[in-house]
Amino acid sequence: MSTPDRPFASYHLWSLVAPARGQEHWHCQMRRGFIKARQHEPEVKALLAKATPPQHIGILAQKGVYEFHHHLHWLTQSDGVEKVAQLLNLSNFTIKVKQRVLQILQKYQKSPLLLGKRIIQLTSGDEGFPKPIVIEQANYCFRLYAAMDCVFIESDSTLHILDFKTGKSAFDKRQALVYLLAARYLYPGKLAVASFYNLEICQKSELITINNNELASLESELANIAYKHQLDLQKYQAKSSNFSKIFPPNPGHHCHFCPFNSICEFSHLQFDKSLSMPITKNRS
Numbered sequence: 001m002s003t004p005d006r007p008f009a010s011y012h013l014w015s016l017v018a019p020a021r022g023q024e025h026w027h028c029q030m031r032r033g034f035i036k037a038r039q040h041e042p043e044v045k046a047l048l049a050k051a052t053p054p055q056h057i058g059i060l061a062q063k064g065v066y067e068f069h070h071h072l073h074w075l076t077q078s079d080g081v082e083k084v085a086q087l088l089n090l091s092n093f094t095i096k097v098k099q100r101v102l103q104i105l106q107k108y109q110k111s112p113l114l115l116g117k118r119i120i121q122l123t124s125g126d127e128g129f130p131k132p133i134v135i136e137q138a139n140y141c142f143r144l145y146a147a148m149d150c151v152f153i154e155s156d157s158t159l160h161i162l163d164f165k166t167g168k169s170a171f172d173k174r175q176a177l178v179y180l181l182a183a184r185y186l187y188p189g190k191l192a193v194a195s196f197y198n199l200e201i202c203q204k205s206e207l208i209t210i211n212n213n214e215l216a217s218l219e220s221e222l223a224n225i226a227y228k229h230q231l232d233l234q235k236y237q238a239k240s241s242n243f244s245k246i247f248p249p250n251p252g253h254h255c256h257f258c259p260f261n262s263i264c265e266f267s268h269l270q271f272d273k274s275l276s277m278p279i280t281k282n283r284s
């Protein structure tokens with residue numbers, strides 16, 4: 001089997017297959033279909049290429065931290081924030097994005113979480129897809145993608161994988177677990193912990209760890225996700241008209257925030273409780 005045909009898994013795919021706790025009501029499989037099965041269609045491609053303001057903020061914040069640590073003197077210089085802002089071309093963004101990123105940079109300069117740490121990896125966000133890790137066991141084989149924002153070594157030699165966050169969304173522990181599984185292959189024999197840090201509110205998560213038994217069952221769960229998704233893709237390739245059966249829609253108010261609402265035929269569905277059936281807004 002050639003590498004590109006192998007099933008793959010990532011935190012992103014996991015989050016598209018199964019909702020995070022508390023998000024079950026708005027989880028929509030059809031979004032996975034658009035992102036992972038129809039991503040090459042011109043309309044879908046164009047929508048995927050558009051970053052939302054929160055996405056811009058996340059990308060710029062990560063890049064900002066990266067630039068501070070590549071020009072360490074800017075962390076103490078009075079015009080350090082301004083220098084980073086110039087490198088990020090912040091003036092090309094909306095006022096809202098610019099203001100929030102500037103606040104993030106100011107907060108980071110005041111309290112630089114990574115200062116003094118033995119950083120072994122810090123990504124700028126421009127690196128593209130990470131190299132996949134091929135996981136091969138007796139009964140499964142899949143590629144694991146894990147794009148880590150930052151990895152550093154603690155004073156006791158523990159590997160610490162840190163993920164930067166912005167905005168108000170809650171930390172999803174599953175992301176940290178995927179990083180810990182990846183670390184097992186990328187840094188064999190090393191003890192590892194993972195955590196999140198919200199750059200806007202300067203909040204650290206608890207340290208997340210996983211034992212060997214949990215790692216084994218996580219790996220097999222990810223293999224199941226990879227195979228299930230691969231099967232769905234094959235079903236879609238065999239009969240694309242079955243798109244909504246393979247990737248069922250879950251319409252609701254959340255459609256307003258879905259990037260595909262302009263092309264999704266289900267996004268205009270409203271639930272009429274009195275009829276207990278879905279109706280379209282423009283039904284004749």
Ligand code: SF4
Pocket residue numbers: 028029030031249250251252254255258259260261264265266267
């Ligand atoms: S618009 Fe609604 S139904 Fe369509 S993919 Fe998005 S969330 Fe799902």
